[in-house]
Amino acid sequence: MPDDAAFTPVDNLARVRARIAAAASAGSRDPGSVTLVAVSKTHGADRVAALIGAGQRVFGENRVQEAExxxxxxxxxxxxxELHLIGPLQTNKVRDAVGLFDVIESVDRPKLAAELAKEMARQNRRPACFVQVNTGEEPQKAGVLPAEADAFIRTCIDTHGLPVVGVMCIPPQDEEPALHFALLRKIAERNGLARVSMGMSADYETAIRFGATHVRVGTALFGDRSKG
Structure with a gap:
């Protein structure tokens, strides 16, 4: 949301929180049912600390190394x-991810699920997991295909014993996001998953209308990444 770039991150936090509350209320939802994940990738610890000082406690990072x-x-x-991993996770980073993150939103393939299960057992630490669904079936994008989501979720839970609590998606940039949000919510509902992570700076209000419990907002809080 370009107009937010003129304000400080703390100013923007208040604005985004107000918009979340309004969107939730418009859908007859409790604003407290929506968690704001502040996406702090490429922004320094000082900018994160400013939002912490303003009461924000949930953050999202795309890369394990940057978060470390x-x-x-x-x-x-x-x-x-509470720190969420929202970017793709390579298997060689699983040990570090399990040790640092409280939530891993990008579980998207059997090999990763197996490695996560092994590492959680080794560390006796069990970050909550979201299954990432490639709702647009984009070949360049991570995520399990919608037609395979139900089976993969069951494999994660029943075979690997992962603490799967929800699903996540990143809709195609050139398509109406509401269609993808509706699809993801249906996948969550039929698998008995309570948490749905969808919606970013440009469309988080729409996502809330379609049942998002977590919205991942970066630019609307921190401004353009190039301004860092």
Missing amino acids: AKFPALKAMHADL
Whole structure:
């Protein structure tokens, strides 16, 4: 949302929270049922700390290595921080991801599910998991195909024992997001999953209308990444 770029991240946080509350109320939902995941990728720890000071406690990062540079110290100072991995996870980063993140939103393939299960057992740490669904069936994008989502979710839970709590999607940029949000919500409902992570800076209000429990907002909080 371009107009937010003129404000500080703390200003923007108040604006985004107000919009979340309005969108939830318009859909006869409790605003407290929507979790704002502040996407802090490419932004330094000082900018994250400013939002922490304003009461934000849930953050999302795309890359394990970048999160390792910022969040251990922040989490040591703020025990109630919740860190989500929202980008693709390579199997060689599973150990680090399980050790650092509280939620992994990008579980998308059997090999990754198996590695996560092994590492959670090794560390005796069980970050909540979301299955990422490639609702647009885009070949360049991560995520399980919609037709395969139900079976994959069951494999994650029944075979690997992963703590799967929800589903996540990133709709194609050139398509109406509402169609993808509706599809993801249906997948969540028929698999008995309570959490639905969908909606970013440009469309989080629409996502809330379609049942999002988590919205991942970066630009509308921090401004353009190039301005860092």
